[in-house]
Each structure stands twice: as structure tokens, then as C-alpha cells.
Amino acid sequence: MKFTVVTILPELVEPALAAGVVGRAREAGTIAVGTVNPRDFTSDRHRTVDDTPYGGGPGMVMKAEPLLAAIAAAVGVEPAHRILLTPAGRPLTQARVRELAAAHRHLVLVCGRYEGVDERVIEHAIDEELSIGDYVLSGGELGALVVIDAVARLVPGVLGEPASADEESHSAGLLEYPQYTRPPKLVLAVAGDESVPDASLSGVVREVPPVLFGGNHAAIASWRRRQSIERTARRRPDMFARFAPAKADRKLVTPLHARTHLALVHHPVHDRTGAVVTTSLTNFDIHDLARSSLTYGLAAYHIVTPITSQREKAEHIARLWLDDTPARPPPSSGSRANALALVRTADSIETVVAELTAQYGRPPRIVATSARTTSFPGAARCTPEELRAAATVAGLGEERPEPLLLLLGTGWGLADDRIPNVAYLLSPIEGTADWNHLSVRSAAAILLDRLFGRASG
Numbered sequence: 001m002k003f004t005v006v007t008i009l010p011e012l013v014e015p016a017l018a019a020g021v022v023g024r025a026r027e028a029g030t031i032a033v034g035t036v037n038p039r040d041f042t043s044d045r046h047r048t049v050d051d052t053p054y055g056g057g058p059g060m061v062m063k064a065e066p067l068l069a070a071i072a073a074a075v076g077v078e079p080a081h082r083i084l085l086t087p088a089g090r091p092l093t094q095a096r097v098r099e100l101a102a103a104h105r106h107l108v109l110v111c112g113r114y115e116g117v118d119e120r121v122i123e124h125a126i127d128e129e130l131s132i133g134d135y136v137l138s139g140g141e142l143g144a145l146v147v148i149d150a151v152a153r154l155v156p157g158v159l160g161e162p163a164s165a166d167e168e169s170h171s172a173g174l175l176e177y178p179q180y181t182r183p184p185k186l187v188l189a190v191a192g193d194e195s196v197p198d199a200s201l202s203g204v205v206r207e208v209p210p211v212l213f214g215g216n217h218a219a220i221a222s223w224r225r226r227q228s229i230e231r232t233a234r235r236r237p238d239m240f241a242r243f244a245p246a247k248a249d250r251k252l253v254t255p256l257h258a259r260t261h262l263a264l265v266h267h268p269v270h271d272r273t274g275a276v277v278t279t280s281l282t283n284f285d286i287h288d289l290a291r292s293s294l295t296y297g298l299a300a301y302h303i304v305t306p307i308t309s310q311r312e313k314a315e316h317i318a319r320l321w322l323d324d325t326p327a328r329p330p331p332s333s334g335s336r337a338n339a340l341a342l343v344r345t346a347d348s349i350e351t352v353v354a355e356l357t358a359q360y361g362r363p364p365r366i367v368a369t370s371a372r373t374t375s376f377p378g379a380a381r382c383t384p385e386e387l388r389a390a391a392t393v394a395g396l397g398e399e400r401p402e403p404l405l406l407l408l409g410t411g412w413g414l415a416d417d418r419i420p421n422v423a424y425l426l427s428p429i430e431g432t433a434d435w436n437h438l439s440v441r442s443a444a445a446i447l448l449d450r451l452f453g454r455a456s457g
């Protein structure tokens, strides 16, 4: 694999390419790296490579002619893939790195400087624009080094053990597990500890996790997998949302949807004046939320109302379907009867909590929803992605992980000061208008899709 960096600062990139994995690979001839300087393709005394932007504005723009000539020289006669490093490019990912390593034998990495590059260069001499992150550097040189390092590691013969590239963060959609080496017990010295009279402060002992000793390879693999999953969920909920547990993960990761209970709350809720009221049951809600609950694999759907006749009505309607068309056993994907079989009724949220506590042997983690960001001031704010990550981590490796109770308010929303122990408030669904009055059925479907929909994981 050959890399050619087009840069007006070869002195910035060359030292970095002489050391480490890349330096050794160059020495061994596994990769070749060179630089081409656009200043060598100027004809004026000052070797000018930039000029002021048409239309005004701050900074300077890299001129087209020297850059086009430098890119042509860098490409040479063999085909090459030309990449411009720019904060306006597509974010570089490990997947793209893998493709670059597999698809090309020569990468020409063009480093922008100043305010940018004359757009005509990009139109005529660039195949792809890449960014190494959402921040602005003074030029593309560091980005070019990042691309070279990431791609070179995947070139056969560059790494001693190819597996070490595979196992690392991002390759498998998870961050890497923590690593340890000798000594098994590390005594941390505290800076200036002679001045600390309390001996207990002079050093802290940090031990290597015992599972890593003793050579039980299955136990080590399982510990590492768990660490990777946990780290990814905590640090990168966005990445975790795309993580699909493998078969072997099933013991470790219990699917969150299967321990999630939806509660449609008719009391205590607000009316339009802010008073706490009891709303009446809506027939549509029985069916539609039951169908959404089955579609997203929830454990149950609880209709909460203190009015006995309304609970009886809900149970009656659900039973009608069950009597007509019995719920189909797995592996059938279900029927409307399977959806209505998820319906349970309760006179209060407290009753649902008590039932789940009895069923799971521990109380549920309660999650509220609201159209207002100011509701439930004591609850942690979270997006569906963050909730999914946090609740999955809480259940990792647990034989009986805690259930999740998702509260949906009717009327003008849940009466937050009457509902204790709410751990999380999900961020409201925002449309584009100032008016924000989705039906509870629509809101539930959107939230369930954001939490559990396949598109998000």
C-alpha cells in the first residue's frame, strides 16, 4: 500500500511517519509513504499557494493551480484514490478504514489549509472528503496521519498478529475491554507523600481483576465481553443503539423490551387547567397500545384507572378478542389476540409497582414521559438511546434484572408531584410546530420505536 500526502507542511508529517508501526512498516517495505508540496508547483517568487476568497470573508483559500498540479504529480501513472481531509467531510469510521484498506493500493491524502480549498479542485481532483472528527484543526495534516495509521494497520504484514487489529474497539461495534499487565498489585504513590502524615494516604493498592489469572479462557472471554458491552453502553449510547447481541451474549444481556412494562395512566393526570383529575378510558387506546406493545416485544401493557367499571370494560374488550381468536403460541408472530393478551388493569401506579415487585423480586425502574421538559424535576433527563444503554447496563449478567415501567399520561400529562420514585424522564417528542399535542397512542409508538425499533439497533 502506498500513501502520498499532498501538503505545504511536509516537515509536520514526515517525523510522525518515521516512528512506530508506520515507521517499521515503511522500513520493511510493507507500505510506502511520500509527500508532495504544492509550493513546488508555483511559478512566482513567493511560491504562493493561497489567495483571498471571492465574495469576501476572513482567511485565505488554497489556489487551484498549484494544488491540481501537486495532486496530479502525487497520483502519477497508476490509479489512486484521492482524499481531501476537511472538517466538512464525512466522518472517518473503522468501517470506512477497512474499505479503504481493501479497495485501494494508493491513497493520495490532500491536506487543506487556511479557510479551505478552491471548490474546483474538489470537483475535478478529489474522490472523497473525510473528516476525523467534529472539531476544526489548522489543516488536514493530522487527519492524513490518522488515515495512514488506521489504514496501514490493516495492510497484511504490518501488525504482528492480525487478530489484534480485529479485537480492538470499533471493529466489532463495541469498545475494547480494559487491559492489564504486570504487576498484579500496583501501589499508587501519592505525589509528595512524605508530607502526608497519614500512612493510609501514601499509597493505594489497585489489583488486576482475579478472573484474568488462572487461565480459564471461557471465563476470561465472558468477562471481557461483558466489559466491552458495559463500556460501550456507558460511554457511547449511540454506538450501543446499533449493537445486536450475539447468541453467546444472551445469558449476559437480557433484552430490555422483554422486561419493559407500559402503563397508560388515567390518574393522577392534569387537565387543561392544571388540576389533578381522572380521565376516562378511550377504546382506541386499549387496542392500539396493545398492538404497539406486542410489536415492540413488551412484557405487558397496564391500563391504570381507579374507576372499577372502566377497568372492567378494558378487561371485557380484551377478553372478547381472546375468546374469539385464541392467542397463537410461538413461533407464530402473533395475532391481535396476542396483543390483547398483554393487557392488564390496575387501580393505581402503586398497584402496578407492587405487582412487578412481586413478579420480578425487585421494584421496577420507573420512567416518566412528558411533553414538558420541566416535569419531574427530580428525575434524570435522558434520551431513549441513553435510557436503553443505562437500563441494559443495570441488567448485565443479572439473573433477575429489574423491570422497566414506562408511564404514559392521558389528559394534559402525568401529575408529576403525585408520582414518586421516578428515576428518568424521557426527552419530549418534538415536532416542528409550536403546538405539541400528540395523542398518547402516537407518542407511545414513537417512543417505543426510538427505544426498541430495529432501525436504532
Ligand code: ADE
Binding pocket: 085, 086, 087, 112, 130, 131, 132, 133, 134, 135, 136, 137, 138, 139, 140, 141, 143
Ligand atoms: N482539517 C481541519 N480540521 C479537520 C478535521 N476535523 N478532519 C479532517 N481534516 C481537518
